[in-house]
Structures are given as structure tokens and as C-alpha cells.
Amino acid sequence: DNVSKFMDVIMINQYFGWYHDTGHLEVIDAQMRTRLDNWHSTFKKPIIISEYGAGSLPGTHKEPGSAWSEEYQAESLMSYWSAFDDYRKKFLVGELIWNFADIKTEQGTSRPDGNRKGLLTRQRQPKL
DSSP states (O other), X not given: OTTGGGOSSEEEEOOBTTTBSTTOGGGHHXXXXXXXXXXXXXXXXXXXXXXXXXXXXXXXXXXXXXXBSHHHHHHHHHHHHHHHHHHHTTTEEEEOOSOSBOBOOOOBTTBTTSBOOOSBOTTSOBOO
């Protein structure tokens, strides 16, 4: 926040419904709108969402979608798009899904065999 006033564009990483409120996709739209409004009212600058999304384990399917299922990942991404579409007409100038493909990371309990937020597997096969 301290250096944002010196930037030409504000970039925000956001993972509603994933790192907090996991399993609650219904809150993503309102939370994203509030976050965008707050940043823009504070700094009056264009905004890029530089990371957003949720993870999925390839081949994991649940209906309705739940955390780590491919359905949940797809539904999570779609939950952002309504807000993005509205704010593109105002001050949102870009958004980047994290990540193109799953990537290898250090072992940890929150990352089963790497970061699984990719739209594709590590072998570049599409998820849902």
C-alpha cells in the first residue's frame, strides 16, 4: 500500500473461495467487487487482477463442485467473470488466471505434488 501511490497501474492477487471462504463460491462476486471498489477509490488508478483462481487435482470430479475438484476450479473462475465484465467498462484493464498449467513446487500440505491451479496439467492436458 505504501508504494501504490507511485505506480501507474495497481496489480492485485486474489483468491476468494480458495485460501479463505473455501467452498463458498457464492461470495466471490461480492468480495471481488468490494475489493476493486476499495482499491480504486483509494488510488484512482487502473487495476489488473494479476492472479486469481483455485486448484484442482486432475481427474477429481464432484457434483456439486467441491474444493480440489475440476468442477470447483471451473466454477471458481466463472464466479469472478461477472464482476470483471462490469469493471472492464470502468477501470479494470486486465486479468490473469493463475496458472496456465500445474507447476512443481516444494512439498507441503496445501499443495499436493505441486501447485494445481493450472488450466492444464503438468503434461499440458486440459482439465475440465
